[in-house]
Amino acid sequence: MPMSKIxxxxxxxxxxxxxxxxxxxxxxxxxxxxxxxxxxxxALERVRSLVPGAQLGFHRIDLCDAQAVEQxxxxxxxxxxxxxxxxxxxxxxxxxxxxxxxxxxxxxQVLLEIMQRHNCKRLVFSSSATVYGNPERVPxxxxxxxxxxxxxGRSKLFIEDMCRDVAISESGWSIILLRYFNPVGxxxxxxxxxxxxxxxxxxxxxxxxxxSGKRESLTVFGNDYPTPDGTGVRDYIHVVDLAQGHLAxxxxxxxxxxxxxxxxxxxxxxxxxxxxxxxxxxVGRPLAHRFAARRPGDIATCYADPTHAATFLGWxxxxxxxxxxxxxxxxxxxNPNGYRTA
Ligand code: NAD
Ligand code: UD1
Numbered sequence: 001m002p003m004s005k006i007x008x009x010x011x012x013x014x015x016x017x018x019x020x021x022x023x024x025x026x027x028x029x030x031x032x033x034x035x036x037x038x039x040x041x042x043a044l045e046r047v048r049s050l051v052p053g054a055q056l057g058f059h060r061i062d063l064c065d066a067q068a069v070e071q072x073x074x075x076x077x078x079x080x081x082x083x084x085x086x087x088x089x090x091x092x093x094x095x096x097x098x099x100x101x102x103x104x105x106x107x108x109q110v111l112l113e114i115m116q117r118h119n120c121k122r123l124v125f126s127s128s129a130t131v132y133g134n135p136e137r138v139p140x141x142x143x144x145x146x147x148x149x150x151x152x153g154r155s156k157l158f159i160e161d162m163c164r165d166v167a168i169s170e171s172g173w174s175i176i177l178l179r180y181f182n183p184v185g186x187x188x189x190x191x192x193x194x195x196x197x198x199x200x201x202x203x204x205x206x207x208x209x210x211x212s213g214k215r216e217s218l219t220v221f222g223n224d225y226p227t228p229d230g231t232g233v234r235d236y237i238h239v240v241d242l243a244q245g246h247l248a249x250x251x252x253x254x255x256x257x258x259x260x261x262x263x264x265x266x267x268x269x270x271x272x273x274x275x276x277x278x279x280x281x282x283v284g285r286p287l288a289h290r291f292a293a294r295r296p297g298d299i300a301t302c303y304a305d306p307t308h309a310a311t312f313l314g315w316x317x318x319x320x321x322x323x324x325x326x327x328x329x330x331x332x333x334x335n336p337n338g339y340r341t342a
């Protein structure tokens with residue numbers, strides 16, 4: 001696609017910051033909108049240092065503040081929007097559901113209304129494999145049944161519906177819903193990566209903190225699943241592959257008339273124990289872990305059928321589990337306390 005100005009909501013976050021690097025390297029001008037509720041402006045400084053001379057603007061505002069978002073559109077006049085901003089912790093969404101619905105669902109409504117007013121109708125949205133709920137069959141294709149088991153998942157389903165509805169209601173919209181599987185790893189430079197606040201909920205950041213000595217041992221949630229080694233199986237995807245998937249989606253937007261969904265995964269399932277073994281190899285010593293009961297709400301197995309991404313977007317993941325572990329470990333070692341290390 002011709003170079004253009006892209007608005008990236010949530011661009012200071014984990015996936016957003018990696019995507020900004022890819023966008024800038026491809027020659028796009030990028031404007032980030034983020035309230036930094038779960039991120040740091042250091043991430044954006046690092047993005048700038050990775051692509052010197054590139055055009056990266058930043059507005060520290062809340063997506064739910066319609067006036068402020070309106071102002072950003074008036075000033076920046078973006079050609080397309082990559083929408084990452086939102087809250088993403090499943091457990092927390094059960095405790096404070098209204099905050100999740102406000103940030104994720106209302107925030108997206110505000111964004112869509114303003115996009116409509118400014119006739120900016122090209123959108124790529126960060127959906128999740130969580131919209132497949134507890135799958136009956138794997139691999140998951142885009143037409144697998146949708147369901148949700150928690151407020152976070154429901155917020156993603158509502159947003160997907162809202163996008164489909166708006167695209168049906170009037171012509172001119174081009175929306176791609178990207179359903180990410182499990183993003184892990186970090187930029188090869190070790191300068192940007194995942195920086196969870198407090199105790200990590202997800203496997204990869206927790207395991208990296210065990211490797212760095214910050215946590216004693218990984219608790220493996222369940223070894224009695226109907227999987228080859230009894231532990232949960234997921235489709236881990238390198239965050240840089242994921243970021244490149246956004247570039248592919250952006251290039252394809254002009255061919256989309258309405259709204260469609262695309263899985264971004266590798267198509268390969270990896271168990272918790274396989275992940276422990278892979279990171280142990282990279283770190284060069286065994287990583288402590290112990291088995292405990294299943295985590296409520298967890299599913300046994302989840303991995304993508306990535307065929308549609310390959311045929312429709314011309315994209316597929318290239319980086320393997322070793323690269324995910326090596327790059328995640330480099331980030332962890334260089335930034336033991338995340339961006340606070342800086
Ligand atoms: P992240 O928390 O690192 O990034 C989200 C960004 O949005 C943060 O920088 C945060 O400060 C910002 N934000 C939150 N609320 C905001 C608001 N009201 N106004 C402005 N900015 C706000 O998360 P991430 O891992 O980069 O995820 C990005 C998107 O991808 C999210 O929508 C998430 O639900 C989705 N997703 C993530 C995963 C994952 O495992 N990381 C998997 C599937 C889908
Ligand atoms: C979680 C979310 C899901 C979201 C996804 C994004 C939950 C219940 N689900 O999925 O909605 O879309 O992140 O990446 O939070 N594990 C351990 N010990 C740990 C942490 C995890 O054994 O300390 C296991 C889990 O049981 C699971 C696997 O590791 O089998 C991956 O877990 P996690 O990284 O939290 O991702 P998901 O559960 O797939």
